Amino acid sequence: MRKKERNLRSLDMRRTLLVTLPFAGALAFWQAYDGIIPLILRDTFHLGDTLAGAVMALDNVCALFLLPFFGSISDRCHSRLGRRTPFILVGSLLAALLIPLLAVADQMRSLPFFFTVLCLVLVVLSSYRSPCVALMPDVTPRPIRAKADAFNSLMAAASGVVILISISLAVPDVEHPNYMPVFLIISAIIILCTVLFAVFFREKKAVEKMHTESLAMGISEADMDASDEGGKEKETDAVVRRSLLGILLCVFFYFMASNAVTSAFSKYASQVWGAGGGSFANFQLVATMVTLISYMPMANISCRIGRKLTTYIGIGLMCFGGFCIFMTQGYSPLIYVFVSISGVGMGTVATTIYPMIMEVASEKTTGRYTGYYYTASMSAQIITPILSGAVMEFIGYRYLYLYAIVCALLAALPLAMVQKGNTILLKDLDLDHPTGELLGAGN
Template sequence: MKLDYKRTFFLGLAFLSVSAFWQLYDNIIPLMLQNTFGIGETMTGTVMALDNVLALFLLPFFGALSDRTDTKLGKRTPYIVGGTIAAVVFMLLIPIADNIKSFPLFFVSLGAVLFAMSTYRSPAVALMPDLTPKPLRSRANSVINLMGAVGGIITLISISLLVPKEASPSYMPVFTVIAVLMVAAVAVMLLTIKEKKLGERVKSEYPDEEEDEKNESSKDMPSDVRRSLNFILASIFLWFTAYNAVTTAFSRYAARVWGLQGGSFANALMVAMGAAIISFIPIGILSSRIGRKKTILAGITLMSLSYIAGFMFINYSPMINVVFAFTGIGWAAINVNSYPMVVEMSKSGDVGKYTGLYYTFSMSAQIMTPILSGFLLENVSYRTLFPYSVVFSVFSLITMLQVKHGDSRPPKKKSALDHYDVED
């Protein structure tokens, strides 16, 4: 049984589209809110948390709704196509609102974009397992994650090149490029992936998979395993609280504290993302040798030290890129291993249920932390950003030390691409 890499590449274009938009949202929207509309840090953090608030309710809803959908295009494709078109139309109104300084137009357009993205985010993720036999989903997910990383890097490069170093830059060029990328990616996917036809072929070739899933045991989780699950979920909340505070506020921090102008702040984020991608393979090998828990603990330690180092830079220095490289490596060590540990503990029950728990805790952190960190930035000092992340990162280290289950060493990967799978 072999994975069709070409088909999986085309499937991943939908995820590339999603990832490209969120990178744009996280880095540019805060600058608009503050520099154009004069909104304070606390309210900026509140607005930046809206996507995660919507995600908690809309992602499960549209995921379940697409499960019950049946059209000539399939179950997921109508949501992906319709959601992309709506998102692109409304996202192009955002820089227009920024240019003419119309906050009502900006807020309505932003809300419409976030809703449109929520309609197809879950269907886009679900498309791969729908069209990939179960034994091959790990390797296929590796390709999907790589595609998402490519989308994010394209956005960061676009920001770096297209956002001018001016007091009030126009963001229309970078929004236009990402809009074109999103449309092109989904158009190619639509032309190359015939969802309904491929879905029927997979079902006919592997008829026992669905029945096997129905027959999985649903035994109660032992109390000691439940305790470990609770601690790892707490750890997930805490390290996302630390990490998302930096990623959400970094574009403003770089401008206010280090004096960076235009899109130059994106270079450090590109280094972090590139380092994470490169480090997936050695981290996968390390996990196979020392186990997932020790690898996660090493990642948390590395990220905590990176936050401390980031705080030490009063002025910008190219050395900050080295710090962000270690941040990316630490985040990869956590990301690669945390979700599989949750799944490992839940394998006697409903994996889908515990997958939902994983995302509930990670998204809840991303709702809370922009608001809380934004309050500190506004009312205390911008210099609180990295200490804030250090505190929550250290807390995640403490809770992770209490996790005693889910640490079976993953088998060595047959393919290098398998190490890119962070949501196996």
């Protein structure tokens, strides 16, 4: 019995690893996007912080419309490869071909060419981002989705570490560095992840296995195969609607805080701490490594105390780390500690908040609910680069983290509305029940 419990409560590591590969490949680009694109806009095309923030928000404007669209289409896709796989294969390979052209446009100093290529890359990435993220809950039983999402974040962080090391080593402290090596590495990562995914992962078989595991955990077919109107309850259910609204508001303000920092960190580090060339990546590299180590422990904590309380802990760490950075006016070795604390907080919230959305959704609506998640997050990421850019340009760079703290505190308030989506605690699973029922869990 104990062996059975241990097996059911553990991730299928091979399946989870393969599912996370496409997302990890895409996140390699976003790591460079937040670090390199602001420097190109400032140093090559000489855009001010507010206008550069507007350009940085373009990916989110694009995603705001395209992510729900492609997520919904993938929900209704019925190919021999599955619902999500066709989008992942086509989108990732197109992205790998387009990304190096950004470095070409930078070397040409052609803003129209750069802008055109950037828009194409963003459209292509949006075409498979929702299907890519929705694939995880498609093939993972509900009680261990937080662990799977943590592993997803861990893999994305690992690809981010590779890019940060590449930036640190390959971007010299010169007036106009060549970013081609970094962009080629990104394309190579995307291609490698996609090839491994295509060769070793079979979506339809993975979905069937998830159904079998869920039944053994005590989750009935009714819970897994709810109608297309929503999760176990319809979206018109007042409790579900209020909980969904609370989660989405939390998502919105969380990304208002986190994206303000990540989209301007390279400029902030160079301006406030004097980090030249690619040396800004050293701060992010240390923070990413610490955050990477924290993903699975924080996911395990969320399975024991619930995602809602764990999210509060993450927001608290974000605020504490951000306040310490705000109070440190110049460079100090302690900055590595403070950035790491803030990073662990961001990673904790990122690990818990998406599974909360999926707990409200059904199997047939994971793509649509992923679209809701991205609508909230991308709306925030459209607004916050412009607002935070204005804060840095007109008030001062130092106040970036104070802005982020205020947004993080606002993210904590809507969680009080959340009654559904918290988690099915592992201790509440009835692994011996013949009909597959839960012991009073489901919130």
